[in-house]
Amino acid sequence: MHIPDGFIDAPVSLAAAAVAVGGVAVCLRGARRTLDERTAPLAGLVAVFVFAAQMINFPVGAGTSGHLIGAALAVILVGPYAGILAVSVVLAVQALLFADGGLLALGLNVVNLALIAGGVGWLVFRGWTRFVGSGRGSALAAAWSAGFLSVLGAVGGFLVEFALGGVAPVSLSAVIAAMFSVHVVIGAIEGVITALIVGAVMSTRPDLVAGLRAPRRAAHPQRAAA
């Protein structure tokens, strides 16, 4: 769902870039606070894996494909700050090196695919595992829902941007309907991949799933006090 240059006008793209810079700055600060020498390499690995996984487009019918966004997966595995940063790194590499997603549109893509998708994914996973249950089945359902809703959240972000700054004079309601109907399928698959990978990590190293750890402040009392 990488937005190319040209779809959204410059003012909205630049506004999104400002939001993206602010969000990334918050995440840099948060990641510095929450990562340690054990989790930092995992965050790097998540970036690499998301890059690779995004190259694998799967068919969703009607001559259309989709690919993993990976933001929900990233935040579940390494936490919201590092997860959002990891996806942002991927988006920057894709835009700069592979011309995948526009350059002016990079801010839009970071907002939708990293900040919104990652934020939604984290809230859904944490909310679900806290209030519904954190056993294996529940965590997998939470991971699926986080993946699914992260995609719909990213679609929502795009639609707001398109409504505000879409260049083409087309029917917004038709675009809304078309975007959601395609991405419900893509989101369902995002959820499946997210749950599969989170499940695999849970069965080998559950302690490496940031989304299942106790809140960090409790884990590092000295740092919280400082």
Added chain:
Amino acid sequence: MKAGTSRAVALVLIVGMLASVVLAGFVSFYASTDPDGLESVAQSQGFGETAQDSAASDSALADYGVEGVSDERLSLGLAGVVGVGVTALVGFGLFLLLTAGRASTPPTPRTEPTEPTDPSRPGDPSSHG
């Protein structure tokens, strides 16, 4: 904790990196080449033509191909592996820099045990320290 945990993390890193190289370098050839969700909607809803070439579109790796490599499988696979390498450099670099900066700031004594982050979570054989 240190030895066991770092070995486990190293294993995860090796498996994850290998999987990424295989996905980007090999499996990517079999990926669908149909337009993705947004592209397809843009075409069907009539705003696809407003897309413009990115300023990066004359990059030697634009559109996941290596300029000058005519074999499609090789071109895509190489681009994927280079992408994995660049993402690894930037990603690992960023996160290691972040923690390197952090590790020196908080006055957390090294002797302080860091492992009992969650005593209710079993499965770490080295958690006794």
